[in-house]
Amino acid sequence: MEVKADLHVHTVYSNDSVITPKELVFYARKRGLTAVAVTDHNQIEGARKIAKETDFLVIPGIEVSSLNGHIVGLNVEELIPRKLSPQETVDRIHQAGGIAVACHPFVLFKGSIGKHVTAKFDAVETINSSAFPFRSSTERANELAERLRLPKVAGTDAHYGPVIGQAYTLIDAEPNVDSVLKAIINGRCQPLGGPISFPLRIQNQFRFFKKYL
Numbered sequence: 001m002e003v004k005a006d007l008h009v010h011t012v013y014s015n016d017s018v019i020t021p022k023e024l025v026f027y028a029r030k031r032g033l034t035a036v037a038v039t040d041h042n043q044i045e046g047a048r049k050i051a052k053e054t055d056f057l058v059i060p061g062i063e064v065s066s067l068n069g070h071i072v073g074l075n076v077e078e079l080i081p082r083k084l085s086p087q088e089t090v091d092r093i094h095q096a097g098g099i100a101v102a103c104h105p106f107v108l109f110k111g112s113i114g115k116h117v118t119a120k121f122d123a124v125e126t127i128n129s130s131a132f133p134f135r136s137s138t139e140r141a142n143e144l145a146e147r148l149r150l151p152k153v154a155g156t157d158a159h160y161g162p163v164i165g166q167a168y169t170l171i172d173a174e175p176n177v178d179s180v181l182k183a184i185i186n187g188r189c190q191p192l193g194g195p196i197s198f199p200l201r202i203q204n205q206f207r208f209f210k211k212y213l
C-alpha cells in the first residue's frame, strides 16, 4: 500500500492561512492525496479537531517556533512550547509520541533552523513548495539529510488551498497514522513534487493584495 501525503499544511487556525477544514479535505482529495498533515504554527486545536471530524486521513501536527527555527512535529496532539532549544523541542515532540521533522531548513525569511539540525531529528523536509530560493534550499536540505542519514520528506507549507499537493511524500505504509510514522522513521518514503507553480504564485499574491486594499 502506498500513502501519498502532503506533510506540511496550515489552516485558518494558523492565523496566516486561509485554508478552512473543508477546503483542506477538498483540495487534498482533488490532488489525489490519501493523507495530509495539519501543522499550524504553535497550535494544535485545529489539527485535533479536523482529524476527528473527517474520514480523510489527517495527521495531526504542529509547527513549533524553537529558539533557532521552525520544527514540525507529526502526530503531536499536545502543545509544545515555543522558544525551547531545538534539542529540547525534539525531545518534547518524542515524549508526546510524535516525530520531529526539520522543515525548510535553509529557506530565507522563514525562521529556518539550518545548522541546528542533528541526527536526533527523524526526517528532513527536503522539498517545501513555498521555499525561497527553491533550488538552492532544496539542494542544501538534500545534502543535510544525506550527511545525517535522515529520511527525506516533502510538503507544500500551503497557506492557500490550491497549493495543497504541489509536493507530497510517497510512503510505503498502510493508511493509518502509526503505519505512516513508522515508515517515515525507517526511510520507506520518497519526497516528490516541486515549487508552487507560477500561476498559483500570482493568484496567491493577488489574494494577499486584495486583503489589504
Ligand SMILES: [Zn+2]
Pocket (backbone or CB within 6 Å): 063, 070, 103, 104, 110, 111
Ligand atoms: Zn515554517
Ligand SMILES: [Zn+2]
Pocket (backbone or CB within 6 Å): 008, 010, 063, 157
Ligand atoms: Zn509552515
